[in-house]
Amino acid sequence: MQSKKPRCHLVLSGGGIRCLSFAGTLEVLEEKIEVASVAACSAGTFIGALLCSRLKPGEIIDKIQKLPSWSALAGAPVSLIPDFFYGLIPGLLFSHYLLQWPFAKYRASGFPRAFKTILKDDPEFKDLEPPLAIAAFDIATQRYLVYAKSTHERMKVSEALDIAVSIPFAYPPRVGKNHIILDAGLASECPVWIAADQPYNEPIIALRPKRKSMLADQLKRVSVDRFYLEVNGSIIRGLDDYIIAKMPRVRLIEIDCGEIDVDQFDLSDSLKHELIERGRKAGKDAIVQYGEDFSRPKEIGRSLFDVTTESDELPGNTKEEEARKYDQRALEHGSELMTRFHQNMSKDAPFRVFISYAREDRDKADYVVAELRRRLLNPNVIWYDRLIEPGEEWKSEILERIDESRLAILLVSRHFLCSSFIQNNEIPRFRKRGVKWIPIIVGKCDWKNFDYIDSIQSLCIDKPLSELPDGKQIEILGHLAETIDSMLRD
Incomplete structure (x- = not known):
C-alpha cells in the first residue's frame, strides 16, 4: 500500500526570470509531497498561479518553454531609445523614464498576459486549488497586503499577478485614492510569514533563487535602478533569513541559477533548459537534506545572527x-x-489561558475562573468572553484571543457539545493554532463520542465537577492552577 504523502505549504519567493527554475524543483517534489497551499510574491507568483490552476509541474515546464519569447515576460518598454542615447542628445535626458512618474521602464509586466495565454483562460481566486495567497506592499500605509482565495474569491488572478510584480523602476505601481501598491519584495522577498497560519505539524517549503553577492567593484558598474534593487534586496534577504531561521518548520530550498540574472529575459534555449535543470537539482538536493517527507530539521548557514567572530x-x-x-x-x-x-x-510573548464554555454554563465558568485566579501566580493570564467590553465585536475578539493563547480549558457539558460556535469555530481554531487544551467535565454529557475530548487526559471523567463536594472541586482546580503555573515557568 502506498504511503500517504505529507501535506506541505509552499512559499515561492521573488527573483525575476530565475523564478522559472521553481517549475523544475516542483517537478522533483511532486511525487514526495502534497501541496496544501501556496503563498507567493513578485515573479514567484507566476509559477504559483499556474500550479494552483491545476497544472502539473511538468505541464508548466512544457508550456513556459513553448512561449514564443521569454522576452515578452518583461513587458512592453516605455521607450525604445537605448539608455546611453539620453546623455548624447541635449534635453533628451529629462524625458528619461527614471525622471518622470511612474518611474517605470515598462508600461506593464508581461507575466499576466503569459498566464492567460498558457491557460487560455482568466480564472478567479475561487477557481484555484490548492488555495493561493499573493503578497504586495502599500507604501502609502506602510502595510503588507495579501490577496487570497479566502478573501478575494471573485478577483481575477491575473490582476493580482500584475500587482505582485510591480517592481520599482521596472513596472508602474497600482495607485488608488489612499494606496500605492508595489511588489512585496520591497519588504519581504520570501514571505514565509503568510504560511505561518497553517497547521503547526505541516512543513513550510520555501523556494528561493540563490542570490549572487555583488562586490563593490561590480556595484560601481551597474545602473542606478539596479544599484537600488541590489541594496534593497540584500537588506530584505537578511531580514527574511532571520525570520526563516526562527521558524523551525520552514524548509528553505535555494536554487543556484548560475550566471543567469534576474532581468535576463532574452535567454537562449540552452539557458532555459539549464535554468529548469538547476531547479531539478535543487529539488533532489533538498530531498537528501530534509528527507523524503521533509520532516528533518533544516540547517541554516550564515545569516544576521550567525557570523564568524574574527x-x-x-x-x-x-x-x-x-x-x-x-x-x-x-x-x-x-x-x-x-x-x-x-x-x-x-x-x-503573552501566555494566555482561554476558557471555552457554553453560555448556558456561565455560572460554572465564573466559578472556575474565580478559583483559578485565586491560586495562579499571575491571574491575568486567564481570559474568557465575560471580559469583552460593551460595543466590541464578540466573534472577532474571541478568535483573536484564541490566536494569542497557548492553553485552553474546555468546560465540557451537553451545552458545550451542542454549541455550533464552539464546535465549528473554537475547536478548529485551537487545532489550527496549535493550542493545547485540557477538558474539564462540568456537567453530565456523552463526551466519549468526541475524539478531541476522549483522546486527551480530562479532569472529572468519573463524576462532573458540579456534582463533586466543594473540597474536591477546590482540590482539582488547585492542581489545574499548579499545572498552568508550571507551563508558565517553562
Whole structure:
C-alpha cells in the first residue's frame, strides 16, 4: 500500500526570470509531497498561479518553454531609445523614464498576459486549488497586503499577478485614492510569514533563487535602478533569513541559477533548459537534506545572527585594516543584539489561558475562573468572553484571543457539545493554532463520542465537577492552577 504523502505549504519567493527554475524543483517534489497551499510574491507568483490552476509541474515546464519569447515576460518598454542615447542628445535626458512618474521602464509586466495565454483562460481566486495567497506592499500605509482565495474569491488572478510584480523602476505601481501598491519584495522577498497560519505539524517549503553577492567593484558598474534593487534586496534577504531561521518548520530550498540574472529575459534555449535543470537539482538536493517527507530539521548557514567572530584577529595597522576591524566588530555586535532581541520577544510573548464554555454554563465558568485566579501566580493570564467590553465585536475578539493563547480549558457539558460556535469555530481554531487544551467535565454529557475530548487526559471523567463536594472541586482546580503555573515557568 502506498504511503500517504505529507501535506506541505509552499512559499515561492521573488527573483525575476530565475523564478522559472521553481517549475523544475516542483517537478522533483511532486511525487514526495502534497501541496496544501501556496503563498507567493513578485515573479514567484507566476509559477504559483499556474500550479494552483491545476497544472502539473511538468505541464508548466512544457508550456513556459513553448512561449514564443521569454522576452515578452518583461513587458512592453516605455521607450525604445537605448539608455546611453539620453546623455548624447541635449534635453533628451529629462524625458528619461527614471525622471518622470511612474518611474517605470515598462508600461506593464508581461507575466499576466503569459498566464492567460498558457491557460487560455482568466480564472478567479475561487477557481484555484490548492488555495493561493499573493503578497504586495502599500507604501502609502506602510502595510503588507495579501490577496487570497479566502478573501478575494471573485478577483481575477491575473490582476493580482500584475500587482505582485510591480517592481520599482521596472513596472508602474497600482495607485488608488489612499494606496500605492508595489511588489512585496520591497519588504519581504520570501514571505514565509503568510504560511505561518497553517497547521503547526505541516512543513513550510520555501523556494528561493540563490542570490549572487555583488562586490563593490561590480556595484560601481551597474545602473542606478539596479544599484537600488541590489541594496534593497540584500537588506530584505537578511531580514527574511532571520525570520526563516526562527521558524523551525520552514524548509528553505535555494536554487543556484548560475550566471543567469534576474532581468535576463532574452535567454537562449540552452539557458532555459539549464535554468529548469538547476531547479531539478535543487529539488533532489533538498530531498537528501530534509528527507523524503521533509520532516528533518533544516540547517541554516550564515545569516544576521550567525557570523564568524574574527574582529579581534583582523590586523589593524593601516587605516583601511582598522576600518575593516570596526566593520566586522559592528557586524558581530549587531548579530548579538538581534539574537538577544528575539530571545526577549519570546519572553515578552503573552501566555494566555482561554476558557471555552457554553453560555448556558456561565455560572460554572465564573466559578472556575474565580478559583483559578485565586491560586495562579499571575491571574491575568486567564481570559474568557465575560471580559469583552460593551460595543466590541464578540466573534472577532474571541478568535483573536484564541490566536494569542497557548492553553485552553474546555468546560465540557451537553451545552458545550451542542454549541455550533464552539464546535465549528473554537475547536478548529485551537487545532489550527496549535493550542493545547485540557477538558474539564462540568456537567453530565456523552463526551466519549468526541475524539478531541476522549483522546486527551480530562479532569472529572468519573463524576462532573458540579456534582463533586466543594473540597474536591477546590482540590482539582488547585492542581489545574499548579499545572498552568508550571507551563508558565517553562
